[in-house]
Amino acid sequence: MSLSDITDNLKQEEREIQNQINSSIDSFEHIVFNAGAGAGKTYALIESLKYIIKTHGKKLLYHNQKIICITYTNVATNEIKERLGNSELIKVSTIHERLWDLIKDYKKELLKIHVDNIKDQLKQLIFDLNNNPEDKIEKQFRVFRGLSDDLKDDFKKFIISEKEFFYKNYDKSAKNFKMEFEESLSQYKDILKNVANFKKVVNTVFKIDNYENCLDKIKAKKNHYKIVKYESKYNTDNLHRMIISHDTLIDYSLKIINDYDLLKQIVLDSHPYILIDEYQDTNEKVVKIMKLIADHAKKIQHKVFIGYFGDTVQNIYNDGVGSRIDEIHPNLKFINKKFNRRSHQKIIDVINKIRNDQIDQISIYADSTGGSVKFYTGKGEDKQGFIEKYEQKWNVDTKNKLHCLVLTNKLVAEFSGFIDIYNHFSSTSFYKKNYDRLNTELLSNDLSKIGDVPNLFYRIIKFKSELENPKTPLINFFDKKIYIKLIFSELNKIIILLKSIYGGTLGEYIESILKNYEKSDNEYFRHIINQLLNLERYSYQDFKNYLLDKLFPNLDTEEIDNAKEKLEELLQADFSQYISWYEFIIDKQQTSIVYHTYHGTKGAEFDNVIILMENDFGVKNKAKFSSFFKNFKNADTIKGEKLVKFNNTRNLLYVSCSRAIQNLRILYINDISDFREGIEKIFGKVYQYEI
DNA sequence: ACCTTGTGAATTTTT
DNA sequence: TTCACAAGGT
Numbered sequence: 001m002s003l004s005d006i007t008d009n010l011k012q013e014e015r016e017i018q019n020q021i022n023s024s025i026d027s028f029e030h031i032v033f034n035a036g037a038g039a040g041k042t043y044a045l046i047e048s049l050k051y052i053i054k055t056h057g058k059k060l061l062y063h064n065q066k067i068i069c070i071t072y073t074n075v076a077t078n079e080i081k082e083r084l085g086n087s088e089l090i091k092v093s094t095i096h097e098r099l100w101d102l103i104k105d106y107k108k109e110l111l112k113i114h115v116d117n118i119k120d121q122l123k124q125l126i127f128d129l130n131n132n133p134e135d136k137i138e139k140q141f142r143v144f145r146g147l148s149d150d151l152k153d154d155f156k157k158f159i160i161s162e163k164e165f166f167y168k169n170y171d172k173s174a175k176n177f178k179m180e181f182e183e184s185l186s187q188y189k190d191i192l193k194n195v196a197n198f199k200k201v202v203n204t205v206f207k208i209d210n211y212e213n214c215l216d217k218i219k220a221k222k223n224h225y226k227i228v229k230y231e232s233k234y235n236t237d238n239l240h241r242m243i244i245s246h247d248t249l250i251d252y253s254l255k256i257i258n259d260y261d262l263l264k265q266i267v268l269d270s271h272p273y274i275l276i277d278e279y280q281d282t283n284e285k286v287v288k289i290m291k292l293i294a295d296h297a298k299k300i301q302h303k304v305f306i307g308y309f310g311d312t313v314q315n316i317y318n319d320g321v322g323s324r325i326d327e328i329h330p331n332l333k334f335i336n337k338k339f340n341r342r343s344h345q346k347i348i349d350v351i352n353k354i355r356n357d358q359i360d361q362i363s364i365y366a367d368s369t370g371g372s373v374k375f376y377t378g379k380g381e382d383k384q385g386f387i388e389k390y391e392q393k394w395n396v397d398t399k400n401k402l403h404c405l406v407l408t409n410k411l412v413a414e415f416s417g418f419i420d421i422y423n424h425f426s427s428t429s430f431y432k433k434n435y436d437r438l439n440t441e442l443l444s445n446d447l448s449k450i451g452d453v454p455n456l457f458y459r460i461i462k463f464k465s466e467l468e469n470p471k472t473p474l475i476n477f478f479d480k481k482i483y484i485k486l487i488f489s490e491l492n493k494i495i496i497l498l499k500s501i502y503g504g505t506l507g508e509y510i511e512s513i514l515k516n517y518e519k520s521d522n523e524y525f526r527h528i529i530n531q532l533l534n535l536e537r538y539s540y541q542d543f544k545n546y547l548l549d550k551l552f553p554n555l556d557t558e559e560i561d562n563a564k565e566k567l568e569e570l571l572q573a574d575f576s577q578y579i580s581w582y583e584f585i586i587d588k589q590q591t592s593i594v595y596h597t598y599h600g601t602k603g604a605e606f607d608n609v610i611i612l613m614e615n616d617f618g619v620k621n622k623a624k625f626s627s628f629f630k631n632f633k634n635a636d637t638i639k640g641e642k643l644v645k646f647n648n649t650r651n652l653l654y655v656s657c658s659r660a661i662q663n664l665r666i667l668y669i670n671d672i673s674d675f676r677e678g679i680e681k682i683f684g685k686v687y688q689y690e691i
Numbered sequence: 692a693c694c695t696t697g698t699g700a701a702t703t704t705t706t
Numbered sequence: 707t708t709c710a711c712a713a714g715g716t
Contacts, residue, residue, distance in 0.1 A: 094706060096706045174696055193695085194696090195695085196695085196696085246706045250706095317705070407702070408702060408703080426701095435700090435701070435707065597703065598703075599702085602704085618703085619700090
């Protein structure tokens, strides 16, 4: 068994690094703890928290003070809570939860910031509508700007009074949309000439009106306009409804903490230790907040410790502070950990070359030799064959899995065997309109984020698969209270009813459930189905109408047939695709190969990794990887925007390659002759993949 | 030559 | 939502 023999003196060195952190904690010296992939960063964070409790816990308890530990995700919060055990002294949470908790009671101050924000937005909107000379904007508002002042006012009044009618017709084709408004808008010459521009004008008018109304109501101290609320479900502000979301919460927090010294003092006096996990992906405004707190502590001569834990090279999200930490919060003490506790030597060699900085990892194990890395080039159509080759070569099965990294969610869906479902959902008018919600609501592992219809489908498939699994305890299908009351013969009847549900597709299965529901007068069976579907009406036709309404809202009569057809395709898709999708959602794939996006593997580790790579990443990142390899040998000469891009790609490559414990293969599916040298500098010989 | 419409595709991820 | 592109109009 390799990777088991820890070298004694390295173990000792590792302890000394922890001691360095501990002594910084004791002396309230702010630190950045940088540790490469697989170094045991979270372990160090937890050790530090334990150390604070052990050495300073009594003092904290006495002064009623708490330690703040900030994580990047809810999943990380739960993991740390679990590993740490219960402690009253530590507040572990995401940054948003913590910030809101700290500022939410400053209602008056928040309201002032909110009013300022709305006034700023309002100013911008009015400028865009009337004066902004920027080409694109001038074009959109040209016709409106050409109206006389009186006509402008008339138009605004008219369209605000017709708001409902406007939205009702919003999605109609330009031709039909014009027909609806032609008559009533004839006096405003050319305003309907370009429907897209017209909608832009109207939306801007509405927004201005909303904001002005909101400011009036705040001034008049109307109900619901006295406090600002934070809404975490969607990342969209609703300023005129007094609702802010994630990004604005951070903006407001920075402002309020900047403006009110008393708040700074309260925060630092009740939380003398602040530890931030994954600092590299933390918004730089959060680092600014920390800097303000640290500076204020110094000014009033109170003590606070701020510790940033992370790795600049694993910064893969855009608004993360990354290596700019040093600019935004200067004079931090850097503590580096160079050990690798994850991978075999061959992998470590490669990832060291990718990061190419002062953290040149060495394995903590004496028996780390081995592992293998190979870089292949091939064609797009080679992907499947390449994966299958290693599936055999590495004796992959459901226990010894192969993890394959691809760039996009769509590719994950394709390889994982549910591309039809992905495509059908993406072609519904709801997800066309809310394109940004498709991936989250269809592919998230967090059920609370899954969309309404995907969630309903999920519940039905779960129900079916539990029903078919003999190991599922019967009580799973019942309310506990009902279950204990039932006698055997009643129970048996219900089970027979449940087992008589049949369908070769999801649609047929649901139809069967609902037919049995209509036929049966068994109240327990009906109760189970009620719990499962939670609908208003229980016929298959009603069910389909419900889906139509959700996935194709505000249908025009002529579009109904087309929508029904699309819905039918969704319901009649191959059931095996739904099973694959379901297993993907619950992250319990029964397959021996599991697919991920590069980004989605953050923090994970796998024995066998294949990475599928190509030049481009979407439309905005043409030549992402090719230009990275092209520039690799002259990395020190790149500057500005080019350097930012270079580092982004390097970080993503580092994160993905460093997931591997033992075997790593990369298949590059474009021609590499222009940048072969760069690849070879990192990966050595480039192999040609042949079938 | 420039404008308008319809269509299809779109990077990743968190809160 | 946003963009690019083809097709057709002015």
